[in-house]
Amino acid sequence: MAEVACPMAGVVAEVKVQPGDTIEPGQELLILESMKMMIPFQSETNGVVKEVKVNVGDFVNEGDVVIVLE
Amino acid sequence: MATKGEELRAVRERILQMGPERHKKRVKEDYGKLLCRERLEILLDPGSIVEDGLMANCLEEELAADGVVTVLGKINGRDVAIMANDFSVKAGSWGERTVEKIIRIQETAMRLRIPMIYLVDSAGLRITDQIYCFPGRRHAGRIFHLQALMSGMIPQICILSGPSAAGGAYIPTFCDVIICVDKLGAMYLGSPRMAEVTIGEKVTLEEMGGSKMHCSISGVGDVFAENEEQALQMLKDYLSYFPQHCFEKPPVYEPAEPEKPIDDIEKVIPENQNVPFDMYEVIWRIIDKDSWFEMKKLWAQEIITGFARLNGKPIGIIANQPKVKGGVLFVDSADKACRFIRLCDAFNIPLLYLMDVPGFMIGSKVEKEGILRHGCKMLYAVSEATVPKISVVIRKAYGAGLYAMCGPSHEPDACLALPTAMVAVMGPEAAVNAVYYNHIQEIKDPKERMKFVMEKQKEYREQVDIYKLAANLIIDDMVVPTQLRSELIRRFAYYENKPGELRYPKKHGVMQV
Numbered sequence: 064m065a066e067v068a069c070p071m072a073g074v075v076a077e078v079k080v081q082p083g084d085t086i087e088p089g090q091e092l093l094i095l096e097s098m099k100m101m102i103p104f105q106s107e108t109n110g111v112v113k114e115v116k117v118n119v120g121d122f123v124n125e126g127d128v129v130i131v132l133e
Numbered sequence: 134m135a136t137k138g139e140e141l142r143a144v145r146e147r148i149l150q151m152g153p154e155r156h157k158k159r160v161k162e163d164y165g166k167l168l169c170r171e172r173l174e175i176l177l178d179p180g181s182i183v184e185d186g187l188m189a190n191c192l193e194e195e196l197a198a199d200g201v202v203t204v205l206g207k208i209n210g211r212d213v214a215i216m217a218n219d220f221s222v223k224a225g226s227w228g229e230r231t232v233e234k235i236i237r238i239q240e241t242a243m244r245l246r247i248p249m250i251y252l253v254d255s256a257g258l259r260i261t262d263q264i265y266c267f268p269g270r271r272h273a274g275r276i277f278h279l280q281a282l283m284s285g286m287i288p289q290i291c292i293l294s295g296p297s298a299a300g301g302a303y304i305p306t307f308c309d310v311i312i313c314v315d316k317l318g319a320m321y322l323g324s325p326r327m328a329e330v331t332i333g334e335k336v337t338l339e340e341m342g343g344s345k346m347h348c349s350i351s352g353v354g355d356v357f358a359e360n361e362e363q364a365l366q367m368l369k370d371y372l373s374y375f376p377q378h379c380f381e382k383p384p385v386y387e388p389a390e391p392e393k394p395i396d397d398i399e400k401v402i403p404e405n406q407n408v409p410f411d412m413y414e415v416i417w418r419i420i421d422k423d424s425w426f427e428m429k430k431l432w433a434q435e436i437i438t439g440f441a442r443l444n445g446k447p448i449g450i451i452a453n454q455p456k457v458k459g460g461v462l463f464v465d466s467a468d469k470a471c472r473f474i475r476l477c478d479a480f481n482i483p484l485l486y487l488m489d490v491p492g493f494m495i496g497s498k499v500e501k502e503g504i505l506r507h508g509c510k511m512l513y514a515v516s517e518a519t520v521p522k523i524s525v526v527i528r529k530a531y532g533a534g535l536y537a538m539c540g541p542s543h544e545p546d547a548c549l550a551l552p553t554a555m556v557a558v559m560g561p562e563a564a565v566n567a568v569y570y571n572h573i574q575e576i577k578d579p580k581e582r583m584k585f586v587m588e589k590q591k592e593y594r595e596q597v598d599i600y601k602l603a604a605n606l607i608i609d610d611m612v613v614p615t616q617l618r619s620e621l622i623r624r625f626a627y628y629e630n631k632p633g634e635l636r637y638p639k640k641h642g643v644m645q646v
Contacts, residue, residue: 071458072496098491099562100407102459125498 065110067130069123073097078119080130084112092130093117108132148187148197152221160221166294166317167361169202169219172252175365176215177206185237189230197222199230200255203238205247208369211377214242217252220295225255227301229265232273239279246378248288250368251304253320254295273300280307285479288375292364293318293344293354302342306353309476310371310428312364313344313354320347349431352465357431370426374440374447375480382481382629388445389421391618398614402553406529406560409455412437415487415527416452419618421445428473433465434458438473440482444622446629449477452487453538455528462493462534464502467511470537474511478518483625486524486545490534491560509645511537516544519636521628523547523621526554526599526608546628547609549620550599556607557597561590 073095080092086106093104110132117129135143151157151168160166167175173182182204189199200222204215216238218225227235242249258267266272277300280289284307291308294317302320305311321342328334328341340346347354356371358364376383393414401414416425416437424442435458439450451470453460462470477484493499493508515537523546524539535556541548550556558564565586566573576582595601603611612620 071461071463071494072498098459098461098495099560100409100459100491103409124496 065108065132066128067092067106067108067132069093069095069125069127069129070104071095071097071102072122072124073102075117075119075121075123075129076101078115078117080112080115082112082114086110086112086132095123144191145187147194148191151197151219152223153195156221164220164295164317166220166254168221169217169225169252169254172292172294172361172365173202173204173206173215173217175362176250176252176368177204177208177213178210181207185241186230186234189234190228195222196228199228199234200225201227201231201234203234205241205245208372211372212245212247213250213372214238214245214247215250215252218255218295220254220256223256223259225295226257226259227255227266227273228259228262232266232276233271235276236271236279239276239283242287243279243283246287246380248290248372248375248377249283251289251291251308253291253293253297253301253305253318255298255301256296257298257301277303277307280304284309285379285475287378288372288480290368290371292358292361292368293320294361294364296320298324309479310355311347311353312356312358312367312371313348314358314361314364315344317361318344318347318354320353345431348429352429352432352469354432355428367426371440374426374442374482379479379481383447385447386424386442386445389424389442391418391420392422393417395419395615395618398617399553402528402551402614404553406555409459410489411456412452412454412460412487412489412527416441416450419443419621420448420450428476429469433463433469435460435463436466436470438469440477443485443618443625446625447482448485448625449473449482450485450487451538453490453534455489459491460489461491462508462511462537464499464504464507467493467504467507467537471511471514474514474518478514478520481520483521483629484518484523484539485621486522486539488524488526488530488535488538488540489528490530490538492532492534493537506645508533508537512543513642513644515539517642519634521546521625521631523549523624523628525612525617525621526550526556528553528555529560530554530556531559541607541609544634546631547624549610549612549617550603550608551612551614551617552599553614554599554608554611555594555597556599556602557593561593564593565589 076096077094090106091103095102113133114131184204190196202217289308291305291311294314297320319342325341348357395418398418420441427439437452437454539545
């Protein structure tokens with residue numbers, strides 16, 4: 064089981080995956096609103112999403128686990 | 134009976150065969166590494182080697198050259214000095230003569246003012262010999278002392294294609310560049326075994342100090358190589374951007390047109406400041422084709438640092454990468470830029486800054502990491518550099534990001550802007566929030582509130598319009614995007630002969646670290 068950590072602090076503006084989705088490197092997982100910009104956050108690995116731990120509007124800090132993979 | 138000459142020839146032949154066959158077999162088959170002298174053969178021009186200390190410890194059959202080969206040789210006709218650990222001799226460990234040989238080749242490189250290359254592959258100090266090679270004036274510590282003294286005077290280049298343990302790991306780290314070979318290279322202060330004994334941590338060698346870890350997480354490694362042959366080629370490529378020493382200019386090559394035509398450069402830069410794009414697409418439209426050599430590519434990717442050639446002449450590029458973390462400057466990106474700027478400045482490589490930066494990261498996480506300290510470091514390096522330097526505002530340049538990317542206050546020879554540029558203390562959204570926060574909160578109707586905010590943002594955009602800044606001579610010129618490459622070539626040609634800038638006499642500054 065792998066965990067995907069958020070690369071920078073910000074507010075979740077959009078969640079682009081849901082449990083059961085197969086993801087691959089380069090795929091957008093979340094859009095973060097940070098530093099007054101919309102910053103896409105891409106996957107670095109392959110995997111299947113088990114759990115999305117954040118909702119739109121949540122503040123996430125750098126290093127927080129946002130997605131759990133199977 | 135053999136003559137004296139034949140006897141000597143036989144001894145030298147034996148030494149040139151390196152360590153015992155069983156050890157050589159292990160190096161090749163178990164580790165999958167090249168032998169020490171095979172590496173030199175690939176790296177150096179044929180017949181160019183002059184070797185010192187070949188006879189070191191020659192009375193001991195199994196200690197050929199005492200485990201390190203120290204030579205002068207040529208790379209594409211250029212003189213270099215090399216220290217190469219021989220893993221087939223006692224795992225490349227250091228004894229008394231090993232250390233003396235390393236010190237001597239370093240002294241030779243300094244005297245001749247030629248690049249010093251370290252091919253590192255060593256188990257470390259022979260503990261049984263420690264009083265002859267660890268504590269004294271010409272013992273191991275002096276290797277690092279000399280590295281510090283020659284830093285910035287001659288290029289120091291390392292290929293890490295084996296272990297480099299404890300104090301020995303400072304040899305790579307003191308170099309200007311470490312090319313780390315996948316799976317073979319490893320450096321660490323304490324080995325996994327040591328970690329388990331002393332602090333109870335269980336960790337693999339790869340996790341502890343492997344090439345991938347150092348190139349992507351710690352930032353100690355600079356270049357990641359798939360294998361040894363690639364690493365040796367990369368070393369040659371790296372050297373092609375550098376002069377022999379700090380009082381020379383870097384070598385000039387045949388000019389080449391960019392890989393991608395600059396005609397469509399406007400298409401790759403979105404006008405909306407908040408939409409990410411790939412800064413490499415700008416770089417490929419400016420620099421000579423096949424001239425890119427990137428440093429710390431896998432680490433702190435929100436900033437890009439690399440050598441390139443512009444019309445045949447080497448430059449160092451520092452570029453924000455909006456595609457990664459919005460191009461925001463973090464603790465590591467500031468360190469990465471600082472290190473690269475100082476490297477270029479030390480060896481007379483002109484600097485080109487390409488800006489699309491929303492500023493330094495905000496928040497308690499980065500404050501605790503000391504982002505002020507790290508940001509200071511980058512700003513310091515920018516101020517300190519006296520090489521020809523041009524900064525270009527590609528898109529946004531907000532807050533201290535403008536200063537850190539060599540904006541007008543930091544004495545670039547020119548600060549240019551594309552028509553997509555926006556230079557401001559902060560972006561319109563943040564600025565309107567900051568100035569009108571209370572007022573915005575008081576407007577109850579969401580529609581009205583949005584209307585107010587949009588109006589104020591529009592006003593703000595007009596205030597900081599790039600034509601207004603150009604009209605006020607804040608920037609030196611605006612450039613039609615398709616003319617950016619030719620403009621840079623023409624400008625650098627004027628700046629390249631400047632005699633250096635006035636600096637106050639002093640020992641050295643007190644840079645944040």
